[in-house]
Amino acid sequence: MRVAVVIVTYKRPEGLSKLLRELKRQDLSGAPAVELNVIVVDNDPAGSAAQIVTEAAEHGRAGSIGLTYLLEPRRGIPFARNRGMQHALTGTSYFAFIDDDEYPTPTWMRKLLDTAIALYSDAVLGPVKPVYPEGTPAWVRRSRVFEGWNHADRSQIAEAATNNVLVRSDFIRQHRIEFDLRMQACGGSDYRFFRQCVHAGMVINWSSTAVVFEDIPHSRTQWRWMAQRQIRLGNTFAVDARLSRQLPRIASLYAVGLARAMLGFITLPLLAVSSRLGTSAAVHLLRGIGIVSGIHGYRHEEYDQIRLDRERTAA
Numbered sequence: 001m002r003v004a005v006v007i008v009t010y011k012r013p014e015g016l017s018k019l020l021r022e023l024k025r026q027d028l029s030g031a032p033a034v035e036l037n038v039i040v041v042d043n044d045p046a047g048s049a050a051q052i053v054t055e056a057a058e059h060g061r062a063g064s065i066g067l068t069y070l071l072e073p074r075r076g077i078p079f080a081r082n083r084g085m086q087h088a089l090t091g092t093s094y095f096a097f098i099d100d101d102e103y104p105t106p107t108w109m110r111k112l113l114d115t116a117i118a119l120y121s122d123a124v125l126g127p128v129k130p131v132y133p134e135g136t137p138a139w140v141r142r143s144r145v146f147e148g149w150n151h152a153d154r155s156q157i158a159e160a161a162t163n164n165v166l167v168r169s170d171f172i173r174q175h176r177i178e179f180d181l182r183m184q185a186c187g188g189s190d191y192r193f194f195r196q197c198v199h200a201g202m203v204i205n206w207s208s209t210a211v212v213f214e215d216i217p218h219s220r221t222q223w224r225w226m227a228q229r230q231i232r233l234g235n236t237f238a239v240d241a242r243l244s245r246q247l248p249r250i251a252s253l254y255a256v257g258l259a260r261a262m263l264g265f266i267t268l269p270l271l272a273v274s275s276r277l278g279t280s281a282a283v284h285l286l287r288g289i290g291i292v293s294g295i296h297g298y299r300h301e302e303y304d305q306i307r308l309d310r311e312r313t314a315a
Contacts, residue, residue: 004088076184126210143279188236234287238294261288
């Protein structure tokens with residue numbers, strides 16, 4: 001069985017190096033005979049990740065893991081995701097996505113495959129657990145704002161993202177769904193991608209044991225960054241709804257956005273009592289703002305080139 005792992009990277013040399021090291025340590029024992037190929041898609045036109053991939057290849061292979069480097073000079077995550085996915089679809093049974101600021105447990109791929117094979121899944125999503133830098137304020141940890149999805153093991157779910165997911169290649173080959181290039185700088189193209197997949201009949205299951213860890217840099221533990229991220233997440237829902245051109249869905253989401261913003265505003269004083277409850281109030285407020293502003297046409301371009309380069313430098 002051939003399986004590909006797609007990594008989209010942009011100016012994260014340390015994170016990419018760490019991820020490649022951990023992927024070489026994947027324990028595939030007990031799973032069907034697996035030929036694993038790691039595909040690194042460099043979204044920096046200067047090719048800054050090429051040397052890292054070369055060095056990783058020179059240090060040899062572990063088991064049946066191979067390494068492929070692709071350069072996608074068109075800036076924007078959807079371009080890079082599509083490039084990696086199209087390459088991964090050639091001759092594979094499954095392909096996975098993982099981010100360049102994450103690293104998996106040694107049994108990550110085996111656990112994803114176990115669930116996919118046992119349940120005949122079209123996709124399997126796993127948890128992403130934050131790893132905080134030394135000196136992270138206690139209130140940030142207590143707020144759990146960086147905590148990801150959590151579901152019952154092997155339950156069926158209705159959404160997914162590209163930070164820890166395995167996809168059955170035949171499903172994409174059959175339905176020919178791609179990441180929407182119109183979401184080049186605003187983010188959330190993976191949210192829209194999996195919404196389209198579910199609409200086409202994709203069955204997504206959860207694997208609680210297919211764990212990856214995400215390194216949280218100091219720059220992301222600041223109020224400014226966290227607030228902008230929540231606005232962007234809300235904005236993603238709105239951009240996707242507008243692109244769908246379904247007026248009932250747009251109207252429904254607009255009502256949800258107004259309700260969340262109002263709830264957040266009313267409960268915001270809880271910040272003085274509890275960091276967790278107060279942060280939850282702030283999330284409602286900011287996501288509501290992101291939804292409402294997005295319905296009105298605003299796009300929060302988190303992956304604007306200037307903004308993105310500033311974040312990579314700060315990290």
